[in-house]
Amino acid sequence: MSGLSKVYSQSVARLTSQLAKMPGIGEKTAERLTYHILDLSRDEAAQLAGAIIEAKENVKKCSVCCLLSESDPCHVCADPGRDHTRVCVVEDSRDASAIEHSGAYDGLYHVLCGRVAPLDGMEPEDLTVPQLIRRIREGRIQEVILATNADMEGDATALFVQQGLKDLPVRLTRLARGVPSGSHLHYANPAVLGEALTGRREMRQ
Amino acid sequence: MSGLSKVYSQSVARLTSQLAKMPGIGEKTAERLTYHILDLSRDEAAQLAGAIIEAKENVKKCSVCCLLSESDPCHVCADPGRDHTRVCVVEDSRDASAIEHSGAYDGLYHVLCGRVAPLDGMEPEDLTVPQLIRRIREGRIQEVILATNADMEGDATALFVQQGLKDLPVRLTRLARGVPSGSHLHYANPAVLGEALTGRREMRQ
Numbered sequence: 293m294s295g296l297s298k299v300y301s302q303s304v305a306r307l308t309s310q311l312a313k314m315p316g317i318g319e320k321t322a323e324r325l326t327y328h329i330l331d332l333s334r335d336e337a338a339q340l341a342g343a344i345i346e347a348k349e350n351v352k353k354c355s356v357c358c359l360l361s362e363s364d365p366c367h368v369c370a371d372p373g374r375d376h377t378r379v380c381v382v383e384d385s386r387d388a389s390a391i392e393h394s395g396a397y398d399g400l401y402h403v404l405c406g407r408v409a410p411l412d413g414m415e416p417e418d419l420t421v422p423q424l425i426r427r428i429r430e431g432r433i434q435e436v437i438l439a440t441n442a443d444m445e446g447d448a449t450a451l452f453v454q455q456g457l458k459d460l461p462v463r464l465t466r467l468a469r470g471v472p473s474g475s476h477l478h479y480a481n482p483a484v485l486g487e488a489l490t491g492r493r494e495m496r497q
Numbered sequence: 498m499s500g501l502s503k504v505y506s507q508s509v510a511r512l513t514s515q516l517a518k519m520p521g522i523g524e525k526t527a528e529r530l531t532y533h534i535l536d537l538s539r540d541e542a543a544q545l546a547g548a549i550i551e552a553k554e555n556v557k558k559c560s561v562c563c564l565l566s567e568s569d570p571c572h573v574c575a576d577p578g579r580d581h582t583r584v585c586v587v588e589d590s591r592d593a594s595a596i597e598h599s600g601a602y603d604g605l606y607h608v609l610c611g612r613v614a615p616l617d618g619m620e621p622e623d624l625t626v627p628q629l630i631r632r633i634r635e636g637r638i639q640e641v642i643l644a645t646n647a648d649m650e651g652d653a654t655a656l657f658v659q660q661g662l663k664d665l666p667v668r669l670t671r672l673a674r675g676v677p678s679g680s681h682l683h684y685a686n687p688a689v690l691g692e693a694l695t696g697r698r699e700m701r702q
Contacts (some may be wrong), residue, residue, distance in 0.1 A: 302555075302567065303552045303554075303555040303556060303567060304552055304556060304565075304567075305550045306548045306551040306552070307548040307549060307551070310544060310545045310548040311545075311548075312532050313545075314530050314533050314534075315529060315530070315533050316526065316529065317530075321521065323591070323594075324520060324521065324591075325520070325522075327553065327590070327591055328519050328520050329519075329549055329552060329553060330552060330553065330556050330565055332505070332553065334512065334553060334554075337549055337550060337553035338550065338553075339515060339517045340516075340549055341546035341549040341550045342546070343508070343511045343512040343515040343516075343544045343547075344512060344534055344542055344545055344546040345543065346508045346512070347508045347509055347511070347512040347531065347534060347535060348534060348539060348542035348543075349508075349535065349539075350508040351505075351508060351509060351535050360509075360535055362507065362508060362509075372517070384532075386528070386529075386532050389528075399533070433532065445653065466692060
C-alpha cells in the first residue's frame with residue numbers, strides 16, 4: 293500500500309491503483325495525479341470522469357478500416373475529398389493519427405489491429421488482412437502503402453501483409469527508411485545510417 | 498489540435514485535453530493514456546471514472562488537522578494509539594503521507610495547506626497557523642515538529658510558523674538536514690554537504 297493510501301484509505305487507494313494501471317504511470321506518479329484530482333473542484337473531477345466514459349461509449353472501430361472513430365464508417369472513409377485509390381496500412385490507430393498529423397497524406401487507412409509478435413501471442417491470423425484483401429477486391433484501391441513500425445515485428449508484419457496481397461493487382465509501397473529529418477549524423481544509430489546509405493537517392497536524374 | 502483528436506474528433510479530443518491538464522502529463526502522454534482508455538473494456542473505464550468521482554466525493558479536509566481524509570476527524574486524529582502530544586507541521590497532505598510511509602512517526606499532523614510563496618500569491622495569512630495555535634492552546638500538545646520542505650519557501654514557511662508560536666509553551670523542533678541516507682558524498686550538492694557539516698553530531702557523548 294502506498295504512503296498516500298495509508299493515510300487517506302480506501303477511495304484514494306482505489307483511485308491510485310486505477311491510475312497506476314495506465315501505461316507509463318508508476319505508483320509515485322499515480323499518487324501525484326490522485327492528489328491533483330483531489331485538488332480539483334467537484335465539477336472538474338466530474339468532467340474528467342465524464343470524458344472517460346464518453347470517449348469509451350462513443351469511440352468504436354470503423355467497420356471498413358478498423359480506425360477508432362466516433363462514426364461508422366469513420367470520417368476518413370466517409371470523406372469524398374480524400375484519395376480513395378490509396379490505402380495506408382498501419383499497426384494501430386495511433387500510427388494513423390501520427391501520419392495524419394504529418395499532413396503529408398490524404399488517402400485512406402487500414403488498421404491491422406496488431407503486429408506479428410508470436411512472443412506476445414499475436415499471430416498473423418489476428419490481423420485484419422482478410423478485410424484488407426476484401427477492400428482491394430472491391431476495386432478502387434490502386435496503391436497499398438505499408439506503414440508498419442520500423443522494427444523487427446513491424447518488418448515481419450509488413451512481410452506478412454505483402455505475402456497476403458501477392459496475387460492482387462495493386463502497387464505495394466513501403467515508407468522510406470533513412471536519417472530522420474532534423475537529426476545530426478553523429479548521433480545517428482549505425483543501423484539508421486546503414487539504411488540511409490542503402491536507400492540513397494539520385495540528386496540528378 | 499493533436500494528431501489523435503484530428504482523426505477521432507470530439508470525445509477523444511475532450512478526453513485528451515482533460516488528461517493533459519494533469520501535472521506532468523503533456524500532450525503526447527495524454528494521447529497515449531487516451532488510447533489506453535479506449536482499449537479498456539467498458540467496465541474498466543467505468544471503474545476508472547468511478548474511482549475519480551468517488552475519491553472526490555469522499556475525501557475531505559479533516560476539521561482538526563486539515564489532512565485529506567475520508568472521515569472527520571481523520572483517522573490519524575481519531576486514533577487513540579497515536580502520540581497526541583506531538584504534532585508534525587507539513588505543507589500539504591502529501592508530505593504527511595511521505596512521513597507516514599517512513600514508519601518513523603506516530604504523532605499527529607497539522608497541514609498548513611500551502612507555503613509562504615509571495616510570488617505565487619501565497620501569503621502567510623493563507624496558512625492554517627491560527628488553527629495550529631488553537632490546537633496548542635487546548636493543552637495536550639508538547640512538541641511541534643516543523644517538517645516544511647527543505648527549500649527557500651519551506652524555510653520561510655518554517656520561520657513564519659516559528660514566529661506565530663513564539664509565546665506558546667511547546668518544544669519546537671525541525672527535521673534534521675544532512676546527507677540523505679544511501680547517497681554517495683561525491684554526488685552530493687555542496688549546500689547539502691555544508692549543512693551536513695554544520696549539523697554534525699557527536700558520536701561519543
